[in-house]
Amino acid sequence: TGLITLDPGFVNTGSCKSDITFMNGEKGILRYRGIPIEELAEHSSFRETAFLLIRGILPTQKQINRFSVLLNDHSLVHEDMRDFYGNFPRASHPMGILSSMVSALRSFYPYLEDVEEEIDITVTRLLSKVRTMAAMSYKMSRGHRVVYPRPDLSYCANFLNMMFDSPVKPYEIDEEIVRALDVFWILHADHEQNCSTSAVRIVGSAMVNLYSTISAGIAALWGPLHGGANQAVIGMLSEILKEGTTVKQIVERAKDKNNPFRMFGFGHRVYKTYDPRAKIMKKMCDIVLSRLKLSDPLLDIAKELEEVALKDDYFIEHNLYPNVDFYSGIVLRAIGIPTKMFTVMFAIGRLPGWIAQWKESIDDPSSKISRPRQIYIGPRQTKYVPIEERE
Ligand code: CMC
Numbered sequence: 001t002g003l004i005t006l007d008p009g010f011v012n013t014g015s016c017k018s019d020i021t022f023m024n025g026e027k028g029i030l031r032y033r034g035i036p037i038e039e040l041a042e043h044s045s046f047r048e049t050a051f052l053l054i055r056g057i058l059p060t061q062k063q064i065n066r067f068s069v070l071l072n073d074h075s076l077v078h079e080d081m082r083d084f085y086g087n088f089p090r091a092s093h094p095m096g097i098l099s100s101m102v103s104a105l106r107s108f109y110p111y112l113e114d115v116e117e118e119i120d121i122t123v124t125r126l127l128s129k130v131r132t133m134a135a136m137s138y139k140m141s142r143g144h145r146v147v148y149p150r151p152d153l154s155y156c157a158n159f160l161n162m163m164f165d166s167p168v169k170p171y172e173i174d175e176e177i178v179r180a181l182d183v184f185w186i187l188h189a190d191h192e193q194n195c196s197t198s199a200v201r202i203v204g205s206a207m208v209n210l211y212s213t214i215s216a217g218i219a220a221l222w223g224p225l226h227g228g229a230n231q232a233v234i235g236m237l238s239e240i241l242k243e244g245t246t247v248k249q250i251v252e253r254a255k256d257k258n259n260p261f262r263m264f265g266f267g268h269r270v271y272k273t274y275d276p277r278a279k280i281m282k283k284m285c286d287i288v289l290s291r292l293k294l295s296d297p298l299l300d301i302a303k304e305l306e307e308v309a310l311k312d313d314y315f316i317e318h319n320l321y322p323n324v325d326f327y328s329g330i331v332l333r334a335i336g337i338p339t340k341m342f343t344v345m346f347a348i349g350r351l352p353g354w355i356a357q358w359k360e361s362i363d364d365p366s367s368k369i370s371r372p373r374q375i376y377i378g379p380r381q382t383k384y385v386p387i388e389e390r391e
C-alpha cells in the first residue's frame with residue numbers, strides 16, 4: 001500500500017468533480033448550475049429549482065408542465081404504508097420515521113433503476129411522495145385525519161394544505177406564505193459535498209437502490225451538527241426567553257473550551273463569512289411575521305444574539321457567522337411547522353440536491369465504490385487466549 005494521508009473530517013479532501021453547485025466560502029457565494037442563489041430565491045420556484053439541479057438546465061414551459069403532471073401522478077402514498085405510521089410510538093422523531101419510510105418505498109416500488117425512464121419515475125416519485133409522507137406523519141402524530149394531495153395545488157401549497165387543512169386551520173394559506181416555503185426549500189436544495197450528500201454519494205457508490213441511498217442521507221441530516229441545528233437553535237433561543245439566560249451568557253458558553261456547547265446556527269465548514277442563505281432567511285422572517293400579523297420574541301433574541309456574537313473577538317477570530325439554520329426556524333415556526341419537524345423540512349428541501357449528486361456520481365464512468373483507508377494503531381499480532389486462561 002502507498003502512503004496514506006490522514007484528513008479527519010475530510011477538511012482537505014475533494015471527493016469528486018461536480019458541475020452542480022458552486023460555493024465560495026470566503027466571499028459567501030452560492031450558485032446552483034451557475035445561477036446565484038439570490039436570483040433563484042427571487043424568481044424561481046422550488047419545483048423549478050429541483051428540475052434545474054437534477055436535469056442541469058432551467059425547464060421550458062413544456063418541460064415544467066410535464067414535470068408537474070408527473071409530480072401529481074406520483075403524489076399518493078400506498079395505503080398499506082399507513083399501517084407503518086400507525087405503529088410507530090407517538091413520540092417517535094419524524095426524521096427517524098422519514099428515513100424508515102423512504103427505505104420502505106423500495107419494497108412498494110421494487111423496479112429496476114438502471115433504465116433512464118425508470119430513474120426519472122423513481123426520482124419524481126421520491127420528490128412527490130416524501131412531501132406527502134412528511135405531512136402524513138404530522139397528521140397521524142396528532143391523531144388527525146390524513147389529507148390527500150390535490151392536483152390543483154402547486155408543490156408547496158399542496159404540502160401546506162396536507163399539513164394544515166382541517167376544520168380549525170391555523171391560517172388561510174395564501175401566495176405569500178407559499179412563497180416563503182418555496183424560498184425556504186430553494187435555499188436548502190443543494191450545498192455540494194456536505195455530510196448528508198457525501199453519505200448519499202458513498203452509499204450510492206455501492207450501487208444500492210436510490211431509496212436506500214436517500215434514506216442514508218436523511219439519517220445523516222438528522223444530526224445536530226448538520227440539519228438538526230435548526231431545531232437546536234430554537235431550543236437555545238427559547239432557553240434565553242424562558243429561563244432568563246442572557247445573550248452574553250450564551251456567547252460565553254460557546255467560547256468556553258471546557259463546555260461542549262456550540263452556538264447553534266453559527267459557523268460553517270466552508271463559509272468563513274455570512275452565509276448567503278442566512279441573509280435571505282433573515283429578511284424572510286420579517287416578511288412572514290408581518291404577513292401573518294405575528295410577533296415572535298425569538299426573532300428579537302436572535303437578532304440581539306447575532307449582534308453581540310459578531311462583535312465578540314472569539315467569533316471574529318474564528319470567522320463564525322450565522323448560517324442558514326440561525327433564522328430558518330423562526331420562519332418555520334411562523335408558518336406553523338412544529339419544531340420537531342424542522343429537520344424534515346430541511347430534508348424535503350435537500351432532496352433534489354441529493355438526487356442530482358447521486359445521478360451525477362452514478363453517471364460518471366470514472367466513479368468507484370467509496371473505500372477510504374485508515375492508519376492502524378491497534379496491537380501488533382497477538383495470540384488467541386482460551387477463555388479459561390483470560391484474566
Ligand atoms: N460555536 C462556538 N465555537 C465554534 C462554533 C460554534 N457554533 N463553530 C465552530 N466553533 C469553533 C470550534 O470550537 C473551533 O475552535 P478552536 O479552533 O479554537 O478549537 C473552530 O471554531 C473550528 O471549528 P470546527 O468544529 O473545527 O469547524 P468545522 O468546520 O468542523 O465545523 C460546524 C462546522 C458547522 C459543524 C460548526 O461550526 C458547528 O458545530 N456549528 C454549530 C452547529 C450548526 O449550526 N450547524 C449547521 C451548519 S449549516 C447547515 C448544515 O450544514 O446542516
